[in-house]
Amino acid sequence: MAETPRTSLALLGLGPMGGPMARRLLELDGDLTVWNRTSAKAEPLVGLGARGATSPADAAADVVLTVLPDLEQVESLLPGPDGLLAGWAAKGIDRPVLVVHGTVSPIAVAAFAERLLRDHGVTVLDAPVSGGTVGAEDGTLSIMVGGDREAARSVESVFAAMGTTVRYMGPSGSGALAKACNQIVVAATVTAVSEAMLLAGKGGLDLSVMLELLQGGLADSAVLRQKGYRWISNDFEGGGSARNQLKDLGFIRDAASSEGLELPLISTVTGMFGEMVAQGDGALDHTGIHRTLERRSQVSAGSAAQL
Known part of the structure; x- marks a missing residue:
């Protein structure tokens, strides 16, 4: 009997929150890809066993977590030969899950999720976090999830590695709200x-x-x-x-x-x-x-x- 292919995981954005969140994920699964616009921020995580990607396209995985200030920065990761869309296509990942952990507009992220699913087959989950850098370091974040319920269930173990209060709130935009x-x-x-x-x-x-x-x-x-x-x-x-x-x-x-x-x-x-x-x-x-x-x-x- 053939084994079920392992779900690949990446985290993009290694700032004050993203860095410690990535460290918690490494404890869950050593097979984590990380990327940051300033590559030096990825080096400590690479030293802990993460794979450092050279571009968003290189970081494209079944589940991609973004920890960025606003939706504008998330959208900038998608287009072009170095973007996530090209990376997913090159790797044959046709139903990826894109998680938006930053604090974004509930209205804008709902529209973004609808467009990405319609145009590219990408399922977007808005899953902002609360708890500050202390919560990120301790893995005790509160995570509020909006979007497709089945997609949310599929990444429950990922969220559980970073937070102690993880709740599904409803359709796209609900987590951001x-x-x-x-x-x-x-x-x-x-x-x-x-x-x-x-x-x-x-x-x-x-x-x-x-x-x-x-x-x-x-x-x-x-x-x-x-x-x-x-x-x-x-x-x-x-x-x-x-x-x-x-x-x-x-x-x-x-x-x-x-x-x-x-x-x-x-x-x-x-x-x-x-x-x-x-x-x-x-x-x-x-x-x-x-x-x-x-x-x-x-x-x-x-x-x-x-x-």
Whole structure:
């Protein structure tokens, strides 16, 4: 009896999330292909046993995971002689699964999935993740899956290697919509903690003790546990950027608008992050919204002093 051909697996995009996700996948299956536009980022994974691809076409596999900032970057991997479409054709892979792990527009990814299936026979799953770099490193991500149910079932073991909470949410765009809902809570929490810490600091409270109290009560959250040190140290370099947070907030606004909903809290938070990015702080971690709030307070205090 002939053996069932082994499913090949590739991960493209080895940034702060993609790199540790790939390491978790290597523990599941050493037969992993990786690719990154900056090839140096693939070298540590190659050292751990992954195969480094020279192009997206070279990385084409039965299941291709992408961990990229937006859908535009995913689409750029497809065309041309070095693209995924050419790679799938050359390898005779006629029903590939393309997984979009980045945070993208629910509306846009649903249209993208419909087009790829119709024109190229590619099944797209939108499967954004939450849990930050800590969750990616520990394999404890929350993964929200949208798209064809059977395709989602076929990659359950892959998702399980990277996350402890993996849920199928519905048709294409459903995973991205679930992530949009997640980002409402994240952006609002980051802003609320920043306001609390700003008030505590101005009132002369010990911020380390304040953090302890917040973590010990109803206000506790993964944001506080993973990022609480940032408000204590005033270090907002690296991490999940404010620019990406603002991008996600735009997706939330569009999704809400398509459902005829008004989300006043998110409208306010979006304005705050827009201000942060306009001030040149877009590359900072989103907890850096604390700096924007502090600047606002200084401007208000200065105006009051002139009266």
